[in-house]
Amino acid sequence: MIETSPTATAIRAWAARRYLPETHLERWLALEESDAAALLAVAEALRLRTGQLASALELLEEIALRERQMIGSILSGNDVSRIVKGAGSAPGRARSFLEKLRALRYPRLTSALERIKAEVSDLRLPSQVRVLLPRDLGSDELKIQLTVRSTSELEAAMAALEERKSKLMRIIELLAGC
Secondary structure (H helix, E strand, C coil): CCCHHHHHHHHHHHHHCCCHHHHHHHHHHHHHHHHHHHHHHHHHHHHCCHHHHHHHHHHHHHHHHHHCCCCCHHHCCHHHHHHHCCCCCHHHHHHHHHHHHHHHHHHHHHEEEEEEEEHHHHHCCCCCCEEEEEEEHHCCCCCCECCCCCCCHHHHHHHHHHHHHHHEEEEEEEEHHH
């Protein structure tokens, strides 16, 4: 990218306002001008925070390399573009944007997470029992949260867990396999 282009100037201004570390700024400026401009447009539309921009840049570079695509075409793809242009708060859309990039970067992990979420949903646990999966399958821990107000609710929650013990064990095995 040409260091004195209007896009480079706008990127430098964005980076200065957000205190983007020099290493990330250099990587951003090293992109093709159309890719750098597309990322700037997304960063401004979603009001990305510094860390979000750094994560997005890393994910986009990895996706572009693996898929042999330009970053601009990834950002203009239907799923990503729908998030960027969609309704809702900018922080919520920014979170969805990064989740979508992670899904594109790690398709098998995303598929495994969806399969595990479906298994949890199939448990049909009472409202007093919640199964909490690790974020982004970052660990193999399964948390079960009970919220009860009486001994009868506790007994019902424990009975529901006992009835579904084999299915819960299956979910733990799935988590261990990720």
